[in-house]
Amino acid sequence: DEEKVKYLAPDKYWETDSAVIKEKAKDLKTPKQIYNFVTSYLVYNENKLNSASIERLGALSAFNSPKEAVCMEFSDLFIALSRSAGIPAREVVGYAYTQNTRLRPLSFAAQGDLLHAWPEYWDDTFGWVQVDPTWASTSGGLDYFNKLDFNHITLVQRGLSSTNPVPAGAFKKIGDSQKKDVEVAFAQELPQITATPEIELQASDNIISGIPTKVKATVKNIGSTSVIGESLMLTANRLKITSENPINLPLLPPFSNKQFTYDLESKSSLKKFQDTLILSFGDTETAKNIEIIPFYYLVMSPKFLVVSSGVVLVVASGLVLYSKLHKKRVKIFRDFL
Structure with a gap:
C-alpha cells in the first residue's frame, strides 16, 4: 500500500490537486470510466504534428483545451483523473509500430525521434495494466483497454515524476537535436520455437x-x-x-x-x-x-585403517612425549625442593 500511494501524488503535468480535476474524478470511479471519458472528450490535433516541436500541455490544460491534445495529453489526463480517483497510474513512453499514422499516430517528440506515450493503471489482480486512449480515439473506437496489442514497446516508465526518466532519443549532442536515433527493426523470419x-x-x-x-x-x-x-x-x-x-x-x-x-x-x-x-x-x-x-x-576399508593407524600413532607418540616431559618436570621440582 505504501508503494501504491507514490503513484497517487500530483506532479508537474499531473495536477491531481486541481479543483476541476478533483470534481471530474468524483464522477469517474473506475479505470474503464476514465478511459471512456478521455477517449471521447479529447480531440487529437493532427496539425501539431507539423510543428518543429510539440509542447506538452499537461492534464489541466488538456482538460481546459480538449481540442489541442496529442498522445501526451491523453496520457496525462488519464493519469491525473485516475490518481485523483484513488487509482495508482503512471506514464509509459516508448516505440509504437503503426502502418497508418492517421488512425494510430505518433506524437511524442524526443528531439528528432517520434515516439508514443500511453498510460497504465494499477489493478490488484493483474498488476500494472497498459491502455491507449489516444489510439482508441483516433482509430474510431478500437478497444485498447481490454487488449493492448504487441505494437507497443516500452522504453521508459514514469511514475514518481512526470518528466523523468527521459526516453531513448532524448540524449543528443549539441547540433544533433533533430537526428533520429531510435531505430526499431522487425525480424523477417521468426526463430524456431524449441523447449529443450x-x-x-x-x-x-x-x-x-x-x-x-x-x-x-x-x-x-x-x-x-x-x-x-x-x-x-x-x-x-x-x-x-x-x-x-x-x-x-x-x-x-x-x-x-x-x-x-x-x-x-x-x-x-x-x-x-x-x-x-x-x-x-x-x-x-x-x-x-x-x-x-x-x-x-567403512571401518574395514584400507583408507579407514590407514587413517586410524595414523591417528593411533599420533596419539601414542603424544602420550609418550607427554609422559617424558611430565617425569622431567617432576624430577626438576624434587631437586628444587
Whole structure:
C-alpha cells in the first residue's frame, strides 16, 4: 500500500490537486470510466504534428483545451483523473509500430525521434495494466483497454515524476537535436520455437546405509520458449526419498536453470546392495547407479585403517612425549625442593 500511494501524488503535468480535476474524478470511479471519458472528450490535433516541436500541455490544460491534445495529453489526463480517483497510474513512453499514422499516430517528440506515450493503471489482480486512449480515439473506437496489442514497446516508465526518466532519443549532442536515433527493426523470419530441458543428477557413488544423505538435481531450459507445468521427479527402488517429491515447476523460462536438493535415507543393512536413482522432467530422464554399503565396510576399508593407524600413532607418540616431559618436570621440582 505504501508503494501504491507514490503513484497517487500530483506532479508537474499531473495536477491531481486541481479543483476541476478533483470534481471530474468524483464522477469517474473506475479505470474503464476514465478511459471512456478521455477517449471521447479529447480531440487529437493532427496539425501539431507539423510543428518543429510539440509542447506538452499537461492534464489541466488538456482538460481546459480538449481540442489541442496529442498522445501526451491523453496520457496525462488519464493519469491525473485516475490518481485523483484513488487509482495508482503512471506514464509509459516508448516505440509504437503503426502502418497508418492517421488512425494510430505518433506524437511524442524526443528531439528528432517520434515516439508514443500511453498510460497504465494499477489493478490488484493483474498488476500494472497498459491502455491507449489516444489510439482508441483516433482509430474510431478500437478497444485498447481490454487488449493492448504487441505494437507497443516500452522504453521508459514514469511514475514518481512526470518528466523523468527521459526516453531513448532524448540524449543528443549539441547540433544533433533533430537526428533520429531510435531505430526499431522487425525480424523477417521468426526463430524456431524449441523447449529443450536438460537435467543433471549429482550424487555420490557410495552411500553408507543408515546414514541420511543428499543429492542435487539441476534442470535447465536451453530452448527458446518457456517450459510450462512440468514436474521434476526422483525415483528409487530401495532408497527412501524424504524431501518434497515430485517438485512442481509452473514455469521454467528460456535459458534458465533451477537446482534442488533431495534428502535420501536407507535402512541399516549388513549387506552391500545397489540402487538406481532416476531423475525425470517431462520426457527427459537421467539415471545414476548408487552402491549402498554397510557401516562396517567403512571401518574395514584400507583408507579407514590407514587413517586410524595414523591417528593411533599420533596419539601414542603424544602420550609418550607427554609422559617424558611430565617425569622431567617432576624430577626438576624434587631437586628444587
